[in-house]
Structure formats: C-alpha cells, structure tokens
Amino acid sequence: MIVMKFGGSSFQNVAAWQRVLSIIRGRESRRPVVVVSALAGITNELDAVASHAAAGEKMEAQQRFERIASTHFEFCEILQLGKDVRQQIGLRMREFRMCLESVMTLGELTLRTRDQILAYGELLSSVLLAAYLRQNRLNARLVDSRELVVTNDAFSAAVPRFRLSRLRSQNSLFPLLEQKAIPVLPGFIGATKTGLTTTLGRGGSDYSASLFAGWLNAEEVEVWKDVPGFMTADPLVVADAQRIPHLSYREAEQLCRFGAKILHPLAVRYASQKRLAIRVLYTRDVENPGTHIFTKGTVPAPHVIGIASHKPSGRVTVIGEGLRKPMVAARILNSCGGMDILRVSQNSLRSRMILVMMKEDTDRAIRQIHEGVKSLL
Numbered sequence: 001m002i003v004m005k006f007g008g009s010s011f012q013n014v015a016a017w018q019r020v021l022s023i024i025r026g027r028e029s030r031r032p033v034v035v036v037s038a039l040a041g042i043t044n045e046l047d048a049v050a051s052h053a054a055a056g057e058k059m060e061a062q063q064r065f066e067r068i069a070s071t072h073f074e075f076c077e078i079l080q081l082g083k084d085v086r087q088q089i090g091l092r093m094r095e096f097r098m099c100l101e102s103v104m105t106l107g108e109l110t111l112r113t114r115d116q117i118l119a120y121g122e123l124l125s126s127v128l129l130a131a132y133l134r135q136n137r138l139n140a141r142l143v144d145s146r147e148l149v150v151t152n153d154a155f156s157a158a159v160p161r162f163r164l165s166r167l168r169s170q171n172s173l174f175p176l177l178e179q180k181a182i183p184v185l186p187g188f189i190g191a192t193k194t195g196l197t198t199t200l201g202r203g204g205s206d207y208s209a210s211l212f213a214g215w216l217n218a219e220e221v222e223v224w225k226d227v228p229g230f231m232t233a234d235p236l237v238v239a240d241a242q243r244i245p246h247l248s249y250r251e252a253e254q255l256c257r258f259g260a261k262i263l264h265p266l267a268v269r270y271a272s273q274k275r276l277a278i279r280v281l282y283t284r285d286v287e288n289p290g291t292h293i294f295t296k297g298t299v300p301a302p303h304v305i306g307i308a309s310h311k312p313s314g315r316v317t318v319i320g321e322g323l324r325k326p327m328v329a330a331r332i333l334n335s336c337g338g339m340d341i342l343r344v345s346q347n348s349l350r351s352r353m354i355l356v357m358m359k360e361d362t363d364r365a366i367r368q369i370h371e372g373v374k375s376l377l
Contacts, residue, residue, distance in 0.1 A: 003213040008121075016283070033183045036187060043118060048064055116197045119186075122187055139182060144186070149211065152192070158198035185212065205264075206263045210266075221277070224283045238366060241370065304318060305320040331372050337368075
C-alpha cells in the first residue's frame with residue numbers, strides 16, 4: 001500500500017479536482033491511504049480570523065468567516081456533492097463559529113484554542129475530498145485523524161505518541177484497506193489522550209503522511225504538489241532552475257530547513273528513520289517523475305544539489321557535497337561580486353554554505369550563484 005498526500009493547491013478549480021480524482025483512481029490497485037491539507041489559503045484565513053476575534057474586531061472576523069464558509073460551500077455546488085455534504089460542512093462551520101464566539105467573549109487566543117480553529121481547514125477539505133471520490137464511484141471512507149494520532153499537549157507543535165498512534169492507525173485503517181476502501185484523512189492534526197485537538201506545526205500534513213506511512217508499513221509516500229519536485233533554485237527567481245531527480249534524506253531535509261518550501265523537514269526525518277521512500281510528484285503532469293528521496297545508492301551525487309533561501313533574514317544556503325572542494329566554495333563566493341556579504345559559514349561536514357546579506361540582495365544572489373555553479377548541478 002501507499003500513502004498519497006495532496007496539498008491545498010491541488011484543489012484550486014474543477015479541473016484540479018478532476019486531476020486528483022484521476023491520480024487516485026490510477027493508484028487504486030496499490031491500496032492508497034489519502035492525506036489531505038486544507039484548501040489553498042484557508043489556514044492563513046483561519047489564523048487571521050482567530051486573531052481578529054481575539055482583538056474584538058467583529059466585522060473583520062465575520063468577513064473572513066464568511067469567505068471561508070463560501071469557499072467550501074461553492075465547491076459543494078461546483079462539484080455537485082449534494083445536500084448531505086452541505087450539511088456536514090454546515091455542521092463544521094457552526095462548530096467553528098462557536099469557537100470564534102468564545103474567543104471574542106474572552107478576548108484571548110490561547111495556543112490550545114488556536115489549534116482547535118486551525119484544524120477546521122483539514123477537517124473541511126477532507127469532507128469534500130471523501131465525498132467527491134465517493135460520487136465518482138471510489139470507495140472512499142472519511143477517517144478523523146484525531147482519533148488515530150495521539151499527541152502530547154504541546155499545542156501548535158504537538159509531538160505524537162508513536163506507539164499508541166501506530167496501534168490506533170493499524171486497528172482503524174487495516175480493516176478498511178482489506179475491504180478495498182480508500183481512507184481519506186485530514187493531515188496536520190491530532191489530539192491528546194483526553195481528546196483536545198492539536199496540530200503538528202504549519203506544513204504538518206506532510207509529516208502526517210510520513211507518520212501514517214511508517215505506522216502502516218507503506219511502500220512509499222507520494223506527495224503531490226503544484227511544482228515538478230525539488231528544484232535547483234526557486235523557479236520564480238531563476239527561470240532555468242532544474243528539477244532535482246534524486247535526493248538523499250539529509251539533502252532533502254537541509255533544503256527544507258533552509259528555505260525550500262516543498263516538504264516539512266520532520267516528514268523527511270521520520271521517513272529517514274523508517275527508510276521510507278518519498279516521491280514528490282506534479283499534479284499537472286503525472287508523467288513527470290518528480291523527485292525521489294531515499295538513500296543515494298548508485299545515483300551519482302552532483303557537486304552542488306541546490307540553493308535555498310530565507311529572504312526575511314537575507315540568508316542564502318547552498319547545499320552539496322562538492323562544497324568540500326575549495327574551488328567550488330570559491331566559485332560561489334565569486335558569484336556574489338558586487339554584493340555585501342555580511343557573513344559566510346559552513347557546517348562541520350562542509351556540505352552546506354550559508355551566506356547572509358541584505359535581504360534585498362537575496363534574489364540577485366540566488367540568480368548569480370545558480371549561474372556560477374550551473375555546470376556543477
């Protein structure tokens with residue numbers, strides 16, 4: 001069996017929903033478990049509406065609440081999901097409204113309440129996806145991840161209780177798979193032993209997918225994105241950025257930790273511990289092989305893997321085993337001519353170089369470094 005995770009950008013319009021349906025149907029024989037994120041932009045909206053409610057800004061909170069509701073109800077209509085699904089969405093929205101009213105009355109937003117509010121993104125999207133799959137004659141079953149993923153009470157960055165969560169996941173999901181059902185689970189969320197909703201941190205749906213794959217002994221995790229995989233640099237900054245076909249766990253985790261917003265670093269770390277392969281795949285082109293993350297094996301490692309950045313801090317990070325060679329490091333530094341480099345550092349393995357500069361120089365630095373090391377990629 002495999003675990004498939006779909007991000008929010010996979011559901012932007014009807015054509016996108018149809019692509020997701022086709023992808024899942026094409027893997028039905030591999031017994032998929034499907035993990036879903038909130039619809040694109042919804043988590044940010046939930047965060048904002050909670051903050052407005054805590055500040056007593058009733059009109060702003062109401063407007064954002066209505067936008068969230070209309071987004072989900074519109075998909076009910078567009079996808080023709082029927083009255084029952086509208087009622088399920090309506091029930092979730094009423095629960096959400098009660099949370100907001102409580103926040104507004106108390107005038108404070110605790111991490112515990114914030115987790116409860118943010119969870120509605122995945123709870124709503126999973127209702128829509130499970131219903132859409134069933135409407136199209138796939139035997140999808142909606143499962144609430146909070147009944148499976150048991151965590152501590154570190155709200156906003158909860159840590160799973162692995163043994164208990166694994167037992168619950170196997171007891172719940174294996175029988176469904178034996179019935180040839182397709183479990184659909186909201187990512188990102190869990191619950192304490194006492195039933196309080198928790199979240200695994202922003203971007204945590206990737207982590208959820210890795211966790212379920214490890215607990216169910218899956219063949220691999222497929223993470224479906226709106227990009228062709230990991231790239232040698234941000235394609236919005238570098239027009240000729242290339243897809244990276246293979247990454248080791250360590251390379252992928254480093255890229256994620258230093259700015260590549262492709263996967264949650266904990267998803268990669270847990271996969272590494274379980275020797276679980278991850279494939280980052282492109283929803284717009286199912287023939288694209290994407291990026292395969294595993295141990296390197298016989299795949300030759302290039303001198304430079306890729307470039308990540310964190311613009312608010314003016315940080316540009318270059319990853320690759322070739323950085324151990326002085327001539328590669330020199331080429332990177334020479335590429336930054338004309339810019340004030342405030343600090344340069346390398347890790348102890350000399351497989352990562354971090355350059356800190358003025359934040360307005362980061363895009364220019366990425367383009368020039370990419371051009372300077374292009375032959376080494």
